[in-house]
Amino acid sequence: MMCLSNVWELKKLGLGHDVDLYVYEVPVEYQTVQSLVPSLWNQYHPQLVVHVGLSGMATTVTLEKCGHNYGYKGLDNCSFCPDSQCCIEGGPDCIDSVIDMDSVCKRVSASGLGVAVSVSKDAGRYLCDYTYYTSLYLSQGRSAFVHVPPLGKPYSGEDLGRALQAIVQAMLDLLAQSEDKIHCQHGH
Template structure:
């Protein structure tokens, strides 16, 4: 298939009390499962460093021209697989793995306070919750003002909203790496379907629009 969809999925390296980061474990499990023949999946591990994110993300978007970039992070507070709707620009006071924190405490000078994903996470969550996966999904509008939120905001900006962020609980609390891999696979399939429907709708609208004039 010439027109394979390109999807990039990232997880984070260990930090703080997370000696093993379940996000990267889940992403590696997803890589093993794959996203089917129609999707070209590219995974990478992101350092828990603000400056590394600023370097890495533009190259991921430019080099691969993906349809969708999904970032996965761990949350010690999460008990469900949590879909984040938006990324925030300000409030970055917590130091990273290099003990660095942005002097401005924001992602982008003069950027909007909040950027929303083009994907409606409520719809995605509803669909996967109704499936027979046996994994609980929820939606959040606060990605935590640390590297997760920072990465999400940066990616939403670079990809004009064609990005998603998924928080996963630590391993075994309650889900195994296999569970999390299957959860990511199911969610990303739903996301790609929503993007496709949106695209068709836009083409249809443009088509209609041209007829009117």
């Protein structure tokens, strides 16, 4: 499940026969995020949700390590902002993804795709961060967020689609490895 129209390139490329990929565009609206993200989790019970957002400041494909609960002061596309300025009242200040973003970054950077990938600890305290935190909270950390630069600055939609494909495949591999370790530990 992802947001961003150029993610449809990833949909065309796919993630292999054993992965079901669902793509959704999430409006830049706090109240829609509050209802849509939980409904998608409840409908699909996914192994992993990867959100993708556009960052006008990004020059690399950026993997976000964590989501933040507080500090949402910017108005959304409906001129709305939560009175509490937070995602989940009483939730932790920050939630980390269970995905090791540094490992994903190293794997994808070493793959020779020709797309620069970096890691960040701050998704910006706007709808991207808000969506990410909400998803992390609902999933006990089984979510990820990727910021991409605008098309043509410097990457094409095809470049970004290939990069997202490599990133999501690396995330799924790492998730499978961690689950194998858990099953192995419980078996002894």
